[in-house]
Amino acid sequence: MHLQGTMQVNAQGRLTIGGCDVVELAREFGTPLYIFDEDCIRNNCREFYRAFGVKEGLAKVIYAGKAFLTTAMCRIIASEGLGLDVVSGGELYTALAAGFPVENIYFHGNNKSYAELCQALEAGIGRFVVDNFAELELLSRLSTERGQVARVILRVTPGIEAHTHHYIRTGQIDSKFGFTLPNGQAMEAARRLKDLPGIEFKGLHCHIGSQIFELEPYSQAVAVMLELAAAIKEATGLITSELDLGGGFGIYYTAEDHPRPVGAYAETILTRVREEARALNLPQPLVIVEPGRAIIGPAGSTAYTVGTIKEIPGVRKYVAVDGGMADNIRPALYGAKYEAILANKANLPATETVAITGKCCESGDMLIWEADLPRVEAGDILVISCTGAYGYTMSSNYNRLGRPAAVLVREGNADLILKREDYNDLLRNDVVPARLVWTR
Numbered sequence: 001m002h003l004q005g006t007m008q009v010n011a012q013g014r015l016t017i018g019g020c021d022v023v024e025l026a027r028e029f030g031t032p033l034y035i036f037d038e039d040c041i042r043n044n045c046r047e048f049y050r051a052f053g054v055k056e057g058l059a060k061v062i063y064a065g066k067a068f069l070t071t072a073m074c075r076i077i078a079s080e081g082l083g084l085d086v087v088s089g090g091e092l093y094t095a096l097a098a099g100f101p102v103e104n105i106y107f108h109g110n111n112k113s114y115a116e117l118c119q120a121l122e123a124g125i126g127r128f129v130v131d132n133f134a135e136l137e138l139l140s141r142l143s144t145e146r147g148q149v150a151r152v153i154l155r156v157t158p159g160i161e162a163h164t165h166h167y168i169r170t171g172q173i174d175s176k177f178g179f180t181l182p183n184g185q186a187m188e189a190a191r192r193l194k195d196l197p198g199i200e201f202k203g204l205h206c207h208i209g210s211q212i213f214e215l216e217p218y219s220q221a222v223a224v225m226l227e228l229a230a231a232i233k234e235a236t237g238l239i240t241s242e243l244d245l246g247g248g249f250g251i252y253y254t255a256e257d258h259p260r261p262v263g264a265y266a267e268t269i270l271t272r273v274r275e276e277a278r279a280l281n282l283p284q285p286l287v288i289v290e291p292g293r294a295i296i297g298p299a300g301s302t303a304y305t306v307g308t309i310k311e312i313p314g315v316r317k318y319v320a321v322d323g324g325m326a327d328n329i330r331p332a333l334y335g336a337k338y339e340a341i342l343a344n345k346a347n348l349p350a351t352e353t354v355a356i357t358g359k360c361c362e363s364g365d366m367l368i369w370e371a372d373l374p375r376v377e378a379g380d381i382l383v384i385s386c387t388g389a390y391g392y393t394m395s396s397n398y399n400r401l402g403r404p405a406a407v408l409v410r411e412g413n414a415d416l417i418l419k420r421e422d423y424n425d426l427l428r429n430d431v432v433p434a435r436l437v438w439t440r
């Protein structure tokens with residue numbers, strides 16, 4: 001397994017993260033356990049901050065909270081000078097509870113409710129990334145009623161779809177998000193917005209996909225979005241002072257992934273923005289990027305305890321761990337691939353290829369189909385790397401498994417940032433109607 005962030009193998013042949021022995025962490029906090037490497041998170045934040053020229057006023061980096069959000073995470077993000085992208089009342093509530101600077105909160109979502117818009121207006125958040133006509137009108141009404149002005153970015157579906165190894169440009173876009181560009185919806189949104197009270201137009205947003213390794217789709221997105229900005233200026237006089245290009249920057253999960261340095265994305269985006277703005281005679285907009293995975297993905301790992309092992313000669317050896325699809329749905333949902341290491345045998349060479357499965361009642365509850373490991377035995381501590389993004393946030397209580405605890409490690413210290421859910425937590429929301437009271 002490729003060692004991420006501060007991972008090392010110590011003199012006892014054990015894996016350490018943030019200077020903490022993972023076998024000890026498993027003993028102290030139990031397994032499954034999410035382990036977050038604070039230095040790695042901060043280094044990733046700083047890399048984006050530097051590469052995109054935040055200090056120089058060229059860009060803003062907004063962390064996409066959907067990848068992993070807790071109050072501790074909000075504090076780290078804020079202390080590194082990043083903003084926050086939230087997509088629900090729950091994420092917003094978490095950010096507000098953490099004391100996240102409200103002016104740096106961007107509110108996304110294709111179906112923001114009345115209550116969520118009120119909550120965001122009440123808090124005085126920085127930007128509403130408006131997704132559709134109904135939201136635009138409701139927001140205008142609500143902000144006017146409150147004597148407020150909502151600062152708005154319009155989310156546009158630009159017709160660029162990026163995937164891991166290719167991108168396609170489509171005329172007709174099939175997406176639930178945003179105002180479609182090619183059919184004129186985006187322009188129509190700008191026209192309507194212009195006449196709406198309680199709304200201030202700040203700019204345009206697009207998000208072309210996730211786990212993207214190519215630079216070209218970003219460059220194309222800049223060109224397409226700035227052409228739209230020029231057309232909007234021409235038709236309405238509205239100036240796009242902020243160009244939000246979303247997230248999607250790809251990371252390493254396995255040796256099949258070849259991520260680019262953040263600087264390469266930054267260089268491509270900033271250069272194209274400068275050139276296109278000049279060519280179109282537009283003021284250069286502030287660039288906004290919204291990395292989620294690239295900030296937190298490589299900084300998170302999950303430690304499990306190995307339980308039963310089933311060998312089917314000539315077929316496969318199943319190694320079951322004490323978690324699975326409930327704490328990491330990505331392999332089952334997307335066929336996502338990961339690497340693993342045995343924390344207590346970290347210096348031993350791989351001698352077998354095994355399948356890592358969970359304990360859920362599903363054949364599809366697989367974490368890794370082919371993991372190269374030293375001989376695996378019950379009781380070993382198996383660590384899967386790069387689970388920081390969309391692991392905990394997409395976790396569930398399937399089979400009434402409690403969600404794992406999470407610790408933040410740094411310089412030999414481990415701090416609990418999420419408590420393990422116990423059986424009482426699972427019962428917390430259960431209600432037994434009186435007619436079902438046990439009478440026997």
Ligand SMILES: Cc1ncc(COP(=O)(O)O)c(C=O)c1O
Pocket residue numbers: 064067085108207209210211246247248249290291292293294389
């Ligand atoms: C609007 C928007 N911004 C940012 C992100 C974060 O993406 P990623 O975690 O791939 O950087 C997403 C998720 O894909 C998104 O939909």
Ligand SMILES: N[C@@H](CCCC[NH3+])C(=O)O
Pocket residue numbers: 066210330389390
């Ligand atoms: N949840 C996805 C990415 C979607 C990001 C949200 N737009 C993943 O785990 O890769």
